[in-house]
Every structure is written in C-alpha cells, then in structure tokens.
Amino acid sequence: MGRTRAVALVGMDAHVVEVEAHLAASVPGFTLVGLPDASLAEARDRVRAAMTSSGLGWPQRRITVNLSPAGLPKAGPGFDLAIAVATLAGAGVCDPESVAAQVHLGELGLDGRLRPVRGVLPAVVAAVQAGRHRVVVPAGNVDEARLVPGAQVAGAVSLAQVAAAHGAQVEVPAVDPVDPPRSPEDTPGGCDLTDVVGQATGRWALEVTAAGGHHLALIGPPGSGKTMLASRLPGLLPDLDDAAAVEVTAVHSIAGTLDPGTGLMRRPPFEAPHHTASAASVVGGGAGIPRPGAISRAHRGVLFLDEAPEFAPAVLQTLRQPLESGELRLHRAAGTARYPARVQLVLAANPCPCGNAVGKALDCTCTALARRRYLSRLSGPLLDRVDLQLDVLPATRAERRAGARESSAVVAHRVALARDRARARFQGTGWSTNSEAPGAWLRAHPPAGSAVRDLERALDRGLLTMRGADRVLRVAWTLADLAGAGRPEQDHVAQALALRSRTAGPT
Ligand SMILES: Nc1ncnc2c1ncn2[C@@H]1O[C@H](COP(=O)(O)OP(=O)(O)O)[C@@H](O)[C@H]1O
Ligand SMILES: [Mg+2]
C-alpha cells in the first residue's frame, strides 16, 4: 500500500485529504474511490498516461486509490500527482516513507509534465496548519507556495523528477516548466490623480471614500471623467496588512488570476466587470465547486460597476447579500463554497439614457418617465447603501486652465492619517473604518450640539430616513478624521448631507 496527502478546496476552505493506493494481485484494473467530481474521473486517464510516458510503467495489478474523507467534495489543486506517487509507492517503485512524508499537489499532463494548478496558496496554508510542512508543487506554483510561512516547498517539472526524488530508478528528462495561466487583464496601475483636470468635488469625494471605506456613486454625462475618477480610488487606499494580503492572494489563487512571481498581493484589488457580465462572473459560479466572481476578487479593494444601470437587474440584485455580509455563499450540489467579499463599491452612471440630464438638462432628449426609471434601477438594492452620491460635470474652461494638481501620493497620505485616527478610536471594537460603525455606536457618539439639530430637522421634514441619517453620520466622522477634529462639527454634518444628495458643490 502507498499513501500520501493532497488538499481539497471547497471555496476558501481547504482540507487535507488522505490518498491511499492498494495494489492487489488480481485482475488488472484501476478504481478511484471518493471522487464525486467528474473532472477527477479524468484524473485516472491522466495518471495512467503520465506514468507510462514517464518510463515508470503501469503496474499489472488491481489498483484501488481511495481519497478520504469520502464525504468531502473534492476539487481544487490537482490530485493527479498524489494519486500517481501513492500508486508508485504501493508498487514499490518509490520509497513509501518518503512519499508519505510529503503533501503532493499538481495536475499531470499526458506527457508526464507537471502542470500548475489554482488555489495553491490556500492549499499550502491548510497543509501547514495540519502540521504537514513538506509540500511538493509544480514549478510554476513554487513562488506562490513559498509565501506560506513554515512551508518547506519543493518544486518539480515532471512526474519523473518527483518519482526520482522518492527513490525511483527512472531517467529524468530535462523539460521546461509549464507556466501558470496569466491573469487576463491588468488592474489600472500607474494612473494618478494628477491626470484629472478640475473635478474638485469628485476628487474630494474620492478622498472621503478612501478614508472612511465608504461606497460611492458618480453620476454624470458621458466623457465627464467618471471612469477616470473611479479607477484612481485604489491608488488612495493603504497597503493591505498581512492577514488581508493572504486572504486576497488566496482568492486570486483560486480564481486563477494571480500573477506569478508577484508574491503576496499587498495592494487593494480593483475589479471592473463589464455591464454585460453574467451573475456567475460577478458574484461567482460555475460547474462543480463554484469559482469566485468579481466581487470576491475585489475583496478588500474596489468593485467598480461602470455604467451601472446597464447591468442586468438580476446581477445587481445578487450583490445585495454579499454587500451586507461581506461574504458570499454559493450553494451547489457539490457543496457550499464560501468566499470573502468585503468591497468598496463604486457605481458610475449616466443620469438618464441619453446621458444629458444634468444641471438644467437642456440637451436631454429622454422622456420624464425614462429619466425617472433609469437611476431607479439602482435604487432598491444598491443606491441605498451608498454613502456618497454626487454629480460629476465636465471640467469647466477655468478648471482646465488651473495649474498644479495634487498627486495620488499626497492624497493617500491624508487618507492614511485619517484611517489611523478612526482605527485608534475603534480599537477593540472589531471594526476599523467609519463605514463599518454600527448605528448604535453612531447614536451613542453624537456630533457637536448644533450639528445634531440639522440632522433632526432633516429627519422631521422627511428628507432623511434613520438609515440615511446613520450614513450621514458615518461620512461626517470621516470628514472629522480628515480634518483632524475629535468629533464631527456642524460643518462636517452639512457637508456629509450634501455629499450624499448629489448637491455638493466644489469645496
Ligand atoms: N476631468 C478630466 N480631466 C482629464 N481628462 C478628462 C477629464 N474628464 C474626461 N477626460 C478625458 O475624457 C476621457 C473620458 O473620460 P471617462 O472617465 O471615460 O468619462 P466617463 O466615464 O464619465 O464617460 C478620459 O479618458 C479623459 O481622457
Ligand atoms: Mg465611463
């Protein structure tokens, strides 16, 4: 009998799996037990082909490979390598003790080459947590696996190389490692606020959004700079701390969007799904164990819905639950996958179908009904949660002429100071930004005297709901943090009110 271990991933939850191969002197055959996933049936053919083409032969015996625990849905980093080395150990080709002492991750090509797999980071984290520090991974996954503290990682390019390391008498051919799949699109790195002309209110709203962790909606005609502003938000956010960096990197490892060789993702991600995207690609999905969608790939970063009213209503609706809980649960027959989804949401929208209903709306060709309907597509599920909503108008001629503009680095510095103040205030509460402060806390810590009266008046006149008032208070706290004030003053509350009602003028 040969045995080793691999790792199964169910969403972000990784479980160490025992792989045992029994070889009996009976009618030759090959059975895999404990593999509900159809993709793993193919593992059988790959393992057999890879062993044969690597010159390791195929034992003419009755081979039964058991993956346990049986009830666990098994997907994620290929089990191929573990199945192959367990079989080789059972056949006496490899040293059983050497094989049993290590965790094996990787998919096999028919030619015996080892192919990189998704989810290596969370898999190795789980292995180390289970006390299994020695891990063999495909060469293309070595950098990712080595990010895990305490892991002793060996990389290999082929099954023959792994088998030889476990004592098999086999020739190890010199082959190039198979590159991991590259992430499809780049996040907008290298875009800076210095590029944005004018837009004083838009810039200020970005700064407030970054400092408080708030959601933001930008409403304005085409070409006014909404997309430009939104894509500059990540550049204002501080680096991720260690725990967040591991979470974010793990999600991207599972999604297959981790850039090889970049190490832990230290910067907040930016995801901008197109408005034609399906619900599966926005929130996650797919056959078997579902993959994380854009909202999870944006975890601890920014989810940007450009042309937000153009998204399918069903897609917008599915965002509601994860925005509330910061987590996504996808239920499938194969099991429930959990992915983190704590994002800052940025919505961009034209004010109406023709895009011109701003200011006096002279050029708007839409009917009153069409105008009303357009933004109301967002209102129910999403706009209610957005603390800052503002009109973005094209830069004026005077603004276009104005001189020096602040860079993202300068603004990011103020954001970091404001975040430090909030974190210090919330120490021991379990939340760290104003956007997370519960209503009870906000009401127990009211702003300075006269500011409260303004809010009361807005509530009395029905301009604001209680929930809306909480949102104003959160933003007011962020304005106070940016100003270095100990608590919100009247001016902060007034500005916060303006910033959520699309009436904020230039500051
Ligand atoms: N305030 C601005 N400063 C500099 N360039 C701008 C500004 N507004 C618009 N632009 C230019 O117009 C283009 C379109 O802007 P964009 O952000 O895509 O507008 P929107 O998303 O509102 O339709 C940008 O690529 C940029 O070149
Ligand atoms: Mg745009």
Ligand SMILES: [Zn+2]
């Ligand atoms: Zn219009």
